[in-house]
Amino acid sequence: LAHSDPAGALTTVELAGPRTLAAALLLGLIAALVQRLWGAARAFGRDWLLIPVLASFVIVGLLSYPRFHYPDVETHGRFLAGIRSNPSWALDPREYQLRTRAWTRSIDGRLVGFPYSAVFHVAAWPLAPVFGEVGALKTLAATAVGLSTLWLYALTRTARDSAGLALLAQLLFVLSPVVISRLTLALWPSLLGQSLDLVVLLLWQLAFRYPEGGFC
DSSP: OTTTOHHHHHHHHHHHHHHHHHHHHHHHHHHHHHHHHOGGGGGGTTHHHHHHHHHHHHHHHHHHOTTOOOHHHHHHHHHHHHHHHOGGGGTOTHHHHHHHOTTEEEETTEEEEOOOOOHHHHHHGGGHHHHHHHHHHHHHHHHHHHHHHHHHHHHHHHHSOOHHHHHHHHHHHHTSHHHHHHHHTTOHHHHHHHHHHHHHHHHHHHHHHSTTSTTO
């Protein structure tokens, strides 16, 4: 890449550097919080952060490449900018949808907005003043994948106490076609939703494995 597109490579490094640092800090802070709340997580050591941090680095780098473009990237960016100027749209985005025709369909001659959650965009809001709307969303998308691999590691280690198996599960998840397609097609809110699904599965698993709360 540096030989074929040196300007693109330099731009990628310039954009991705601060974003990867932010993603790594977010992952580290959340992992530390989990370790504090869940004493058993300390037994995982540092292995469970290896692939999440590396994956976030690679993902942020790829998404930061200036020639990467998918139309929905700008759609997400405009929605976040709209929420920042009109926070009420975070709770009810229908007005925004009808104004911009984002996530709408014409049904029987009437424009109808799909039910749409702004949780992902609201979560990216604190990063927007630093990275801009699009940069914040790309950083959060990479962080969401990293978080999913954290929860997957915990799920695997709780079910089968094998660090090697847990690392393999993380790697297979990151390389799965579903994750790759959601990243490239800018289906980024689904990545955060996927991470929250894994949290629910982990809590469900722990509730059955330690019915008296012995995991704390």
